[in-house]
Amino acid sequence: MTITSQALAHVANISPYVPGKPVSELQRELGLTHITKLASNENPLGVSEKVTQAAQAALKDLGRYPDGNAFYLRSAIAEFTGRDITEVMVGNGSNELLEFVGRVFAGPGDEIIFSQYAFAVYGITAQIVGATPVEVAAKDYGHDLDAMAKAITPKTKVIYLANPNNPTGSFFSADQLHAFMAKVPKSVVVVYDEAYLEYVERDDAPSGLALLDAYPNSIVTRTFSKAYGLAALRVGYLLAHADVVGLLNRIRAPFNVNTLSQVCAVAALADQDFVNASVALNTTERTKMVDHLTRMGFEPLASEGNFICVDMKTHAATLHQQLLHLGVIVRPVANYGLANFLRISIGTPEENQHLITALSQVI
Numbered sequence: 240m241t242i243t244s245q246a247l248a249h250v251a252n253i254s255p256y257v258p259g260k261p262v263s264e265l266q267r268e269l270g271l272t273h274i275t276k277l278a279s280n281e282n283p284l285g286v287s288e289k290v291t292q293a294a295q296a297a298l299k300d301l302g303r304y305p306d307g308n309a310f311y312l313r314s315a316i317a318e319f320t321g322r323d324i325t326e327v328m329v330g331n332g333s334n335e336l337l338e339f340v341g342r343v344f345a346g347p348g349d350e351i352i353f354s355q356y357a358f359a360v361y362g363i364t365a366q367i368v369g370a371t372p373v374e375v376a377a378k379d380y381g382h383d384l385d386a387m388a389k390a391i392t393p394k395t396k397v398i399y400l401a402n403p404n405n406p407t408g409s410f411f412s413a414d415q416l417h418a419f420m421a422k423v424p425k426s427v428v429v430v431y432d433e434a435y436l437e438y439v440e441r442d443d444a445p446s447g448l449a450l451l452d453a454y455p456n457s458i459v460t461r462t463f464s465k466a467y468g469l470a471a472l473r474v475g476y477l478l479a480h481a482d483v484v485g486l487l488n489r490i491r492a493p494f495n496v497n498t499l500s501q502v503c504a505v506a507a508l509a510d511q512d513f514v515n516a517s518v519a520l521n522t523t524e525r526t527k528m529v530d531h532l533t534r535m536g537f538e539p540l541a542s543e544g545n546f547i548c549v550d551m552k553t554h555a556a557t558l559h560q561q562l563l564h565l566g567v568i569v570r571p572v573a574n575y576g577l578a579n580f581l582r583i584s585i586g587t588p589e590e591n592q593h594l595i596t597a598l599s600q601v602i
């Protein structure tokens with residue numbers, strides 16, 4: 240008997256999350272110097288100058304534990320969102336918060352619903368807590384909300400929705416969301432993941448805040464990793480009714496968000512000009528990228544995020560490898576069942592050009 244056979248079966252069966260390849264890893268492997276990473280939906284502008292200054296100022300406090308209640312960050316988020324501070328929780332990335340919801344509300348014998356092609360963390364969370372993952376077939380690469388509502392059973396405890404969705408970039412409207420919520424029993428938690436909220440420029444977009452007002456069983460998650468540019472710091476937040484936040488807080492480690500992350504997130508939230516500039520750049524560059532790739536014969540899915548999921552019309556693993564050799568890191572999504580697709584984050588004009596040049600060399 241081996242010690243590994245003693246592990247919980249539902250944990251041993253998990254396929255670990257596959258992150259985008261770090262720049263340093265490609266440097267190490269291929270000795271390249273000019274590398275463009277368009278693989279993790281990071282902000283190509285980096286961080287606001289105000290964040291850099293806040294980080295500098297906070298360095299003198301690194302000898303002390305963080306504020307375990309993240310008072311200033313939660314206050315800033317409460318003010319920004321118009322919620323009460325008791326309705327705000329912060330996490331080590333919104334990833335941690337997504338997992339907290341699963342751990343508090345679901346266990347063995349329960350079901351967690353999410354869409355095919357939705358963010359991998361939802362399915363992994365179901366597995367971590369020993370619940371049954373219920374993946375509902377997508378429609379046009381996005382959430383089929385009617386089918387998801389039909390998949391609800393008395394065992395359903397949590398439903399995860401991503402809008403826009405990663406990796407496909409798909410989007411559903413406020414009307415669609417409210418029609419869905421009307422069918423969800425009040426006893427089922429609905430997590431509305433707004434990781435790419437800032438990039439959405441449509442008038443028919445749902446409001447996570449309106450969702451909270453209308454449905455006490457809803458939870459909204461957001462992140463500082465994307466439009467705010469703080470991916471390295473791992474900080475996200477959750478909005479929910481105060482009693483739900485109170486429950487989630489019971490399983491939170493005392494200092495889950497570190498001092499630098501708290502301080503930088505406060506500074507990032509205060510610099511909405513930086514966010515707006517990041518979003519404007521993304522919109523322009525996403526349009527250009529879609530045009531380029533379409534002219535090259537590829538088929539990008541419509542995206543409301545800072546990335547596009549592109550049908551490369553061939554098994555994309557080879558293309559991915561060839562691009563790595565030319566110093567361009569994109570994201571294969573075969574693990575999502577999208578073997579012919581690549582997910583490409585929108586970068587600066589120079590980065591995007593690097594990708595287009597490399598692609599034209601390999602096709």
Ligand SMILES: *Cc1c(COP(=O)(O)O)cnc(C)c1O
Nearest residue numbers: 332333334358405434462464475
């Ligand atoms: C990137 C992403 C997140 C959050 O990531 P964190 O860095 O953990 O905050 C959450 N949901 C989706 C759909 C994402 O793409």
